[in-house]
Amino acid sequence: xxxxxxxxxxxxxxxxxxxxxxxxxxxxxxxxxxxxxxxxxxxxxxxxxxxxxxxxxxxxxxxxxxxxxxxxxxxxxxxxxxxxxxxxxxxxxxxxxxxxxxxxxxxxxxxxxxxxxxxxxxxxxxxxxxxxxxxxxxxxxxxxxxxxxxxxxxxxxxxxxxxxxxxxxxxxxxxxxxxxxxxxxxxxxxxxxxxxxxxxxxxxxxxxxxxxxxxxxxxxxxxxxxxxxxxxxxxxxxxxxxxxxxxxxxxxxxxxxxx
Amino acid sequence: xxxxxxxxxxxxxxxxxxxxxxxxxxxxxxxxxxxxxxxxxxxxxxxxxxxxxxxxxxxxxxxxxxxxxxxxxxxxxxxxxxxxxxxxxxxxxxxxxxxxxxxxxxxxxxxxxxxxxxxxxxxxxxxxxxxxxxxxxxxxxxxxxxxxxxxxxxxxxxxxxxxxxxxxxxxxxxxxxxxxxxxxxxxxxxxxxxxxxxxxxxxxxxxxxxxxxxxxxxxxxxxxxxxxxxxxxxxxxxxxxxxxxxxxxxxxxxxxxxxxxxxxxxxxxxxxxxxxxxxxxxxxxxxxxxxx
Numbered sequence: 001x002x003x004x005x006x007x008x009x010x011x012x013x014x015x016x017x018x019x020x021x022x023x024x025x026x027x028x029x030x031x032x033x034x035x036x037x038x039x040x041x042x043x044x045x046x047x048x049x050x051x052x053x054x055x056x057x058x059x060x061x062x063x064x065x066x067x068x069x070x071x072x073x074x075x076x077x078x079x080x081x082x083x084x085x086x087x088x089x090x091x092x093x094x095x096x097x098x099x100x101x102x103x104x105x106x107x108x109x110x111x112x113x114x115x116x117x118x119x120x121x122x123x124x125x126x127x128x129x130x131x132x133x134x135x136x137x138x139x140x141x142x143x144x145x146x147x148x149x150x151x152x153x154x155x156x157x158x159x160x161x162x163x164x165x166x167x168x169x170x171x172x173x174x175x176x177x178x179x180x181x182x183x184x185x186x187x188x189x190x191x192x193x194x195x196x197x198x199x200x201x202x203x204x205x206x207x208x209x210x211x212x213x214x215x216x217x218x219x220x221x222x223x224x225x226x227x228x229x230x231x232x233x234x235x236x237x238x239x240x241x242x243x244x245x246x247x248x249x250x251x252x253x254x255x256x257x258x259x
Numbered sequence: 260x261x262x263x264x265x266x267x268x269x270x271x272x273x274x275x276x277x278x279x280x281x282x283x284x285x286x287x288x289x290x291x292x293x294x295x296x297x298x299x300x301x302x303x304x305x306x307x308x309x310x311x312x313x314x315x316x317x318x319x320x321x322x323x324x325x326x327x328x329x330x331x332x333x334x335x336x337x338x339x340x341x342x343x344x345x346x347x348x349x350x351x352x353x354x355x356x357x358x359x360x361x362x363x364x365x366x367x368x369x370x371x372x373x374x375x376x377x378x379x380x381x382x383x384x385x386x387x388x389x390x391x392x393x394x395x396x397x398x399x400x401x402x403x404x405x406x407x408x409x410x411x412x413x414x415x416x417x418x419x420x421x422x423x424x425x426x427x428x429x430x431x432x433x434x435x436x437x438x439x440x441x442x443x444x445x446x447x448x449x450x451x452x453x454x455x456x457x458x459x460x461x462x463x464x465x466x467x468x469x470x471x472x473x474x475x476x477x478x479x480x481x482x483x484x485x486x487x488x489x490x491x492x493x494x495x496x497x498x499x500x501x502x503x504x505x506x507x508x509x510x511x512x513x514x515x516x517x518x519x520x521x522x523x524x525x526x527x528x529x530x531x532x533x534x535x536x537x538x539x540x541x542x543x544x545x546x547x548x549x550x551x
Contacts, residue, residue, distance in 0.1 A: 025422060088304055121265075129269030136301045137268045144297065208289035215292070216299035222306060226271075226285070226298075230545050232538050 005048030009040075012064055016040075019068050027076045027131045039071050073122050076131050077114070084135055085110055089143070109149075110142040187253060194252045198245055206241045213238055263287060263294050272302055274381045309374075369417035371491045376410045377423060383430070383548075398515040400437035401473035402547045405480020407431040408464060412457045413488065428452070435464065438471055475507050483544050490537035501527045517546050 017036055024032050043050055054063055086098060086107050095103040114121055121142075125134050199207065205227065212218040212226065224234035263271075263284060270276045271284050288295045332348070411427045414420055428449065435445055446463035448456045468474040482504055486496040501524060508521045523543045527536060 083308070091307075092300075092304070124265070126266055128266050129273040129275050133269040133272050133301070133305055134266060136272075136305050137265045137297065140297050140301045140304070141265065143300075144293075204286045204289040208285055208295075211289065211292070211295060212299060216295060218299050218303070222299070222302055225306075226288075226302070228274075228281075230538070230542050232542055233545075 002048045002052045005051040008051055008060065009043055009048065012060060013040075015061060016064055016068065019065060020072070023068070023072055023127065026127050027072045029079060029132075030072060030076050035072065035075060038075065039068065042071065069125075069127070070119075070123060073125060073131065074119060077119065077122060077135065080132055080135055081111070084132070084139055088139065106143070106146055109146045110139060113142045113145070114138060190253050190256060191249045194249055195245075198248045198252075202241065202245075206244075209234070209238050210241055210245075262291065263298075268294075268298055268301060271298065272305060274383075368492050369413070372413045372488050373417045373420060373423070375487070375491060376413055376427070379544075380410070380423070380426060383426075395437060396515070397438045397471070397473060398476060398511070399517075399547055400434040401468060401476035402480040402483070404431060404434040404438070404464065404468070405477040405482070406484045406544060406547065407434060407480075408461065408477070409481050409484035409488070411452070412461070415452060415454055415457055424452075435467070438473055439467065479504050479507060480547070483540055486540045487537055487544070490533045490540070493533050495529070495533055495536055496527060496540070498529050519546055 016039065020036050020039065021032055024030060024035065027035075050067070054060070086103075089095065089103060089106055089110075090098060093103070093106070097103070121138055122135070125131060199210065202210065209223055209227065212223045218226075220231050220235050220238070223238070224231045227234060227237075229237070267284060271281065276284070288298060332352070407427055407430050411424070411431055414424050414427060432445060432449060435449075439445075446460055446467060448460040448463060452460060465474050465477060468477045482496075482500055489496060505521065505524050508516060508524055520543065523539050523546075526539050531539075
C-alpha cells in the first residue's frame with residue numbers, strides 16, 4: 001500500500017466529508033453516506049493511485065474539490081440516466097417498447113454525446129442550479145441536436161416523430177384558429193396576413209406568453225411559473241393579450257376594406 | 260443571437276436567479292424560438308417528474324408496510340396454542356385499523372403540504388428576504404409571519420426536512436424582527452423547534468404580537484395558509500372564519516392593508532368549489548408575498 005497517499009487521505013477525510021455534505025443537496029437524489037463511502041472506495045482503488053499521482057506542488061484541497069465534483073456529477077448521472085433519458089423519451093416520443101430500434105438509436109445518440117470526452121458537457125456544470133435540472137436541459141439539447149442531425153442527413157424525421165416537423169417549420173396557425181372563428185375564407189386569409197406583424201409588435205412578456213401557450217403548448221401552471229405569477233393572474237393576462245390581438249386583426253381588416 | 264447557456268435554463272427553472280437576470284432571460288426567450296423550445300421541453304419534463312415522484316412515494320410505502328404487517332399477522336395465526344392471543348390480536352386489530360388508516364391519511368396530507376410549501380418557496384431568494392411587497396411595513400410583516408408560521412409548523416410536523424425548515428425559519432424570523440425591532444428578544448422556541456413545542460411557539464408569537472397589537476393579522480396570515488392546506492385535503496374554509504376576518508379587514512383596510520384583500524375575502528362564499536377557494540387564497544397570499 002502507498003503509505004504516504006494513505007496518510008494524505010486520512011488527513012483530508014473531514015474535508016472530503018464536509019465538501020460532499022455541502023454539495024449533496026445540489027446532486028439530489030444522491031445521499032451523503034453512500035456518496036462518501038463510494039468516493040473513499042474510489043480513492044482506495046489501485047493502491048491510492050489517484051492520490052499518489054498528484055504532483056507535490058498541488059493544493060490538495062483544490063484537487064479533492066475538483067475530484068469530488070467530477071465524481072458527484074458522474075454518480076448522479078448514472079443514478080438519473082435511465083429516468084432522464086430512456087423513460088423520458090419513451091413517454092415524450094410515445095414508445096411503449098424499450099427495445100424499439102428507433103428509440104435505442106435516439107437513446108444511444110444522447111448517451112454517447114453526454115458521455116464523450118469524459119462527460120465534458122456535464123462537467124461544465126457550475127452548481128448554480130440542481131444537477132438534475134441541468135441534466136434535463138442537456139438531454140433536451142442533445143435530443144434536439146439529434147433531430148437536427150437526422151433532418152440534415154435524411155430530410156425526413158417523420159419516421160421518428162411527425163410533430164417535430166413543427167420545430168423546423170414554426171407556424172402561428174394555431175393562434176389564428178383559436179382567435180378568428182369566422183367561416184369566411186377571405187377574412188381568414190387577411191387575418192393570416194396580419195397576424196405575424198401583430199405578434200411581432202407585442203410587448204416582450206406578451207409575446208412570450210402567447211408563444212408559450214400556442215407554440216410550446218404549455219399549460220397555465222407552467223406559464224405562471226415562468227412569469228412568476230399566480231395561475232389566475234396569468235390566465236387573465238393571456239386572455240387580455242388574445243383580446244388585444246383579436247381587436248388588432250379586425251381593425252386592420254376593417255381598414256383594408258375601407259381602402 | 261447568443262443563446263442561453265445550459266445552466267442559465269437550469270437557474271431559471273429552479274428559480275435560483277435575480278430579478279435583473281430573469282428579465283434578460285425572459286426577453287431572450289420571447290425572441291428566440293430555439294431557446295424557448297429547450298426551456299419548455301425541459302420544464303414540462305421536470306414538472307412531470309416532480310408530480311410522478313409525489314404520486315408514487317406514499318402508495319409504495321403503504322404497500323410495503325401493510326404487506327409486512329399482514330404477513331406477520333398470518334404467521335402468528337398459524338400457531339394453534341395461541342388461540343386466546345388470536346382473539347386478543349383480532350380485537351387489537353379492529354381497534355387499531357382506524358388509527359392505522361388515519362396515520363397513512365395524515366402522512367399523505369403532510370407530504371402534500373410539504374410539497375406545496377417547497378413549490379411556493381422555490382422562487383424566494385433567501386438572501387433577498389426584505390424585498391417582499393411592503394417589506395418594512397409591520398402590517399404586511401404580521402400577515403406574512405402568520406403564513407410562514409403555518410409553513411414552518413407544517414414542515415416540522417412532516418419530518419426532517421432541515422433545509423426547508425431553516426429557510427422558512429430565516430424568513431419567519433425576519434418578519435418578526437420587522438415588527439418588534441432588531442433588539443427585542445424573539446421567542447426562544449424559534450431556535451430549538453420540534454414537534455413538541457410548535458404549539459408553545461405559536462402561543463409565544465401570538466403573545467408577542469398581542470403586545471404590539473398585531474396578533475389578529477398574524478391569525479389572518481395563518482388563516483390564509485391553513486385555508487390552502489385545507490384545500491389540499493379537499494376541504495373548504497370555515498365560513499365563520501371568513502366572516503371574522505372580513506370584519507377585521509374592513510376595520511383596518513382603509514388605513515394600511517393593500518387593496519384587494521377585502522375583495523378576495525368577499526369572493527370566498529360557501530357555494531364556490533374547493534379549487535376556486537384555493538385560487539382565491541393563493542391570490543390573497545400573493546398580495547403579501549409578491550416581490551417588490
